[in-house]
Every structure is written in structure tokens, then in C-alpha cells.
Amino acid sequence: MRGMGVDMATLKERTQIRTDSIEGRIPKRVFVFARFSLEAACGYAGVDLAKAHYDMELTEKAFESICKDFYSDALPVGNIRFPAPYQILGARNWVMGSNGAVQHPEIVTMEADEYDEYIANPYDAIVEKFLPRACPELDTDPANRSLVLGKAYRSFKKYSEGTRAVCGKLAAKYGLVPGFITGELIEAPFDFLADQLRGFKEINIDLRRRADKVKAACEATLPLMLKRAVPPVIRPGQINYIPLHLAPYIKMGDFEKYFWPTLEELVNGMDKAGVACTLFAEEDWTRYAEYLARLPKSAILMFENGDCAKIKATAGKDHLIGGFFDPTITLTRSKEECIDEAKRLVDICAPGGNFYFAFDKGIMDIKSVDVPKLQAVLEWVSVNTNY
């Protein structure tokens, strides 16, 4: 694989391609940003996932096997969901399943009749009421609560710093540059309300029964998200990550009224402060492409499904876009057909620049792909995309 024993010229080239992509110049070729989860990396390396969560050497072994064997310009691995801090908090919204995967069960932390309280003072309501419901270990006297929080924070720091160190080491060793996610994880205000407070089911009921409250709650959430998105000291080149969740499941009218306005304000606010972001459009956002096109150019877009030609012609005109490639097709199609599919995507999206190659979503399970075929696709993109 070309990934190994990387020389300075390669690193320089990758950096240049990345910068050109971000700054809207036509790069020498399409930038490759592959993404594998810790689950997938462990599956590939034959490492026990449940153990790797707690052992940075195992994490490194799993991550390194991916960096070594799959072509990517950007570091293709990373992890932010560590079970240890969630376990200390007794978190009910992030739990480790029997196979070691950290999953998100639906919970309701805010009741329907608590909207007004949240709207009046969202921060206090979260800290005093909703967090202890999500994390029962915090539901105790103040002294013990601060102990639990301290322990959880220390644990989070240990694993996040450990993971960062592993990633830094691998990036240096394999000449990998950062992808388009380098900053904070932020949610659209509507998604925060849905995912963290009301749950998927309840928010859809609220949209019919108390839509005004939903709107007011999104507005009350916006400053909290902005505060997290724009830290006092901005790292140069900070690109926050916003995984977008609920929009594809609601009607256009509801999107326009309840989902979009506070998301747009959030992205505008970041842009003004000099912070970029990558928005991951889960499911199919084709019907919202015109909205995405209105965002400041600092917003990078990543898509799961949808009509890539239509999206290229709208949101992709001024914005850097990527995604769309479904790696699971490698299980059912021949190597040539898989490469053809990558070529089809590149032919539509790469001309004129503003395109990077990425999977439609991070690979969660290595068994959901055919490894040699996927390697061939990534390799193909890295040498055949001089537009």
C-alpha cells in the first residue's frame, strides 16, 4: 500500500490538496477522507472491542491496521464515545452492549410539561433536572455529585487524550493529514432538543401538539450550542462537526419553521467567529439542498444518501461536498462494479472542484464490507481523479 513509509513529498501533497479543497481551488486530485469506527477497526485487526475501549495499546493496534491497509489522505480513524465516563455517570443514553459497541438508546429527560421551565432557563434546567435523569449517578447530594462529575471528567480526559495521542502518532507515522473534523461536536438546536431531551418519538408528537414550544425551545437552545461551538480560544483551522439527525423524518413545512432557522443562525454565528464546520446530512437531504446552499462557504457538507447530481448543482456549487459512497455495495458487487460506482460519483461531483471522497457514513462493522474491494476503490480514487 502507498500509505506506508510516507515521505515528505506525499505529506506536502496531501496538505496542499486539503487546503485547496477547503479554500475552493481545484485540487490536484480528489481528497480521500475514509472513516472507520473503533468497532470496525477492531473487527479488522481481530482486537477485542470491549477491551480496546479501555486499553490504548489495543486501540492503537486496531487503528494502525486501518491506517496501514486502506488508502486515505485524512486520518481514517478516531473515537469519541468512551464507555468508561458514561459508566461512571450511570448514563442511560449511551450504554455499551454485550458486543462492546456503545449505543444510543432513546430516553426522555424532559417531560412535555417542562418546556416552559427549559425555555426560561435552559442551562439550569439541564444541570439541575435533566442531566441527573440521564445520568442517575448524578442524582445525589451536591458533594457526591461533584465527586462523580470529577471522576467522569478525569476518565473522559484520560481516554480522549489517549486517543488523541494515538491518532497523532499514527498521523505522523503514515503521513496522514486531518480530515474535515477537527473541533467540537455540536448539534442543531432542534436535534439537541430531540436527541438529548425529548426523544425521537416525543419530538414528533410535540410538533403536532405544542409546536410553538418546540420553536421557543430551539431558540433557547441556540446560545448554548453557540457557546460550545465557539470557544474563547479558537484553534487555527478549527472545524466543528454537526451530525444532522431529524430533518429527513419531518415535513418540509416543519423543517422550514422549526428545524432550519436556528441551525442557520448557529452556522452563521460560527462563521462570523471564524470557526468552520462540517455538517453530516444523515439519510436523504436532497429536498433541503437549496437551504444548505445558503449557508456560509465555511460550511463543509457530507451526505449519506440522495441525488448527488442535484446536490452538486445546488449545495455543491459553492460548498465543499463529499460522502454518498456506500461501502456495503462491496459485499454484493464485483470489484469493477464498485470502482465504476466510485467513478460515477467522481464524474458527477469532482469537475470544478469542491468535492472530496468519503463514505456515506462511517463504517460501523467490518463485516458489512468486502475488504479487498474496498481497498481497491480507495486506491482507485487516489490515483485516477485528476480533474
Next chain:
Amino acid sequence: MADVLAIKQAVGDLDEGSVTEKLNAFIASGPGEDEVQAVVAACQQGMEIVGEKFGEGEYFVGDLIFAGELLTDCIDMLKPLLGGEVGGSRGTIVLGTVEGDIHDIGKNIFRSMSEAAGFHVVDLGIDQPPSAFVAAVEEHKPQIVGMSGVLTLSIDSMKRTVEALQEKGLRGGVKVAIGGNAVSQESCQYIGADAWSKNAAESVKTCGGWV
């Protein structure tokens, strides 16, 4: 006499205000049991309209979720007029979301619709291992076992559940229906189920034909 067509349409339009108003007026008129059954059926047929609008791209998943809630509320309003339970006489369904899967919105819609159609439903909840299905079948002696799952991995859990029923000699005594986003004709055969559907209204009809 209730205007069943209007009720059906209001449910299909997800117009909660209008549905509640119509049902309250109907209940106040002191209807007989047959009439109540007709209105229950109308609510259920309203769900077919919802399914059609979903298929045509007018409704989205969020609307399906609200539709499930609306139907459950309708049934709850009408239940007292039917001696505490809607039907319950057509047979028993043991229902659950299979192991490893915590999605239950589709399962709950199927439950409401089966209850509306007169089935007694024993709902095991989410993430249920094969042993839980086996225990429930032994205890409740249902005619039908319903498994729900939307994850790719749910197919394997369903297969293991059918195998567990087989091992205990229980498979022959029940019909197995599966539903949820992950199922297909192919997976139905692989699992060894009797029927599959991604449309609860259709599944309820199939179940009706079995008892």
C-alpha cells in the same frame, strides 16, 4: 350513527382536533357494540390512508410516529365502550422487538392496530432474547408470534428466536409474523417465518386470516 368515513379521513389526515371531536360526539350518542366496532375499524382504516400518504412521499417517518400515537389514543377512548377491552377474542399475539434492537415505534403501531382488530397482544418490549419469546409462548399459548426489528443484525436475532421455538417444540403451534425496516421476502425465508410485511395494516389482515 357515526360518520365512519369522516372519522377514517380525519385519522388519515392526522387531524387530532377533528378526530377527538368526532369520537367524543360518537361516544356521547351512546352507541351499541357493533357501532363501536365499526368506528374502531374506521380508525384502523385511517391508518391505511396514512400508509398510502407515506408511500407517496406526502408523509414522513415523523408522521407515522404521530399516527401510531393518535391510533392508540383513539382505541383508548373507545375501549371502555367495549367492556374494558377491544375485542381480545380473536386470538393472542406475543409481540416484541428482537435482541440487540431497541427500536419500537413500528412495533407499537402494529400492536395498536392488532388490538383494534380484536387481538389480545402480549407486548414483551424491546431487545428481547429468544428465551423471552420462548417463555412467553409457553405461558400465554398465543396463536401468533410477532417479531419486530429495523437493524440489519435483527435478521439474525429473528432467526435465532425461531430456532429457539423449534428446539422447544413450540414452532408448530404458532404462526410467525415479522415486520420492521429490515425484513424482506428473502429474510423471511432465511428466518423461517410465515409472513413478513413493512405495512402494519397489511400484517393485521394476514394475522386475521390465520385465526
